[in-house]
Amino acid sequence: MDDTNMSKRILSAENLEQHFLKHDNSKNFMLLSEVPKLCFNEPCLLGVDEAGRGPVLGPMVYGICYCPLSKAENIKALGCADSKSLTEEKRELVFEKLCKETEYVGWAVEAIAPNSICNSMLRRQKHSLNQVAQDSTVGLITKAKDSGINISEVYIDTVGIPEKYQEKLSEIFPEIKITVSKKADAIYPIVSAASICAKVSRDRALKVWTFQEGLQAIARDFGSGYPNDPVTKAFLMKGIDPVFGYPRLVRFSWSTAGKILQDHAALVEWEDEEESGANRSTTITSFFKQVNSNKRHKTKHEFFTERNLAVLESL
Structure with missing residues (x-):
């Protein structure tokens, strides 16, 4: 609230x-x-x-x-x-x-x-x-x-x-x-x-709804707002941006809006980040320690360094 x-x-x-x-x-x-x-x-x-x-x-x-x-x-x-x-x-x-x-x-x-x-x-x-x-x-x-x-x-x-x-x-x-x-x-x-x-x-x-997304030209023509209203459906078709989706007026979690998004929004393919090294596997122990190439000293895994975590010797 x-x-x-x-x-x-x-x-x-x-x-x-x-x-x-x-x-x-x-x-x-x-x-x-x-x-x-x-x-x-x-x-x-x-x-x-x-x-x-x-x-x-x-x-x-x-x-x-x-x-x-x-x-x-x-x-x-x-x-x-x-x-x-x-x-x-x-x-x-x-x-x-x-x-x-x-x-x-x-x-x-x-x-x-x-x-x-x-x-x-x-x-x-x-x-x-x-x-x-x-x-x-x-x-x-x-x-x-x-x-x-x-x-x-x-x-x-x-x-x-x-x-x-x-x-x-x-x-x-x-x-x-x-x-x-x-x-x-x-x-x-x-x-x-x-x-x-x-x-x-x-x-x-x-x-008096104010559209912060710059849609004032079509803003007042959205009908009752109910999914089965033809005027509302027309607004949903006109008001969609292929990249940014709907203005904040729209409940995008509703299936009516979701279906239009699915059919008319731009398609995006997400590629997995390539792993360094061919066929590199991650083991649970790799999150706790990492040995450098010359094996002269041990270095902390980035999980710990990014979070400023250190080994506690005593309470």
Whole structure:
């Protein structure tokens, strides 16, 4: 998770865009609202959901929204519902309402950069998308706790098997009642609110995305970002460099992008470094000592000299 944290209250989607515009979109980014005073003292419920898990383009955004238990019905009255069931205009309207309820509503989002997702999934010790998602959830809940919010109950839209995920989170946060459920964004209004915060934030991040690779001429024409979108597929074909691949907007670990890279990127053949001397074989003892040609004295193997290692005579 990135160390960049914002505490200024966001009052509009336009203001939210400015934060994303100023931020380096190749790095993870956390944005937090001010904490309402009621949330320091009264027990609160908190919802967690994401936006942008499936697209081949752009960040995945995790969001939380919280309020006192005594104000739970107010969240529903604001019109919170699963963000996928709302039009963009409706999401923007509900998000504005959430931002204006400064007396009892707070929220936070983490934008996980596309290259961060890919690097996690492709590194030697692979970190799956589910693990990335769970790490973000834990990080956001921890941040809320560290901010002094009196969290009593947490509701989460699951990734993976709900029972196992709930057990894991309950071990991390034993003092909090954790509920993990499929379709939680359609069941619990506080999760719906988190879903809206995440979705609006992702939309705003994409709207002001800055291409550091010099692709501004085609930058805004990438469609929904989902692999089956023809406009997105066209962007992937136009945006590829045969040597350097894709801009950071693209999740190059996705099979859609990988297939295009395989078919259209320049082919490179890697030759093994030639060994000095014909049919030279390496034995395990060669890493510990090496005798020069005149055999007058012993020299250390380069493995040790390059690392400034020496024989320890005594402790």
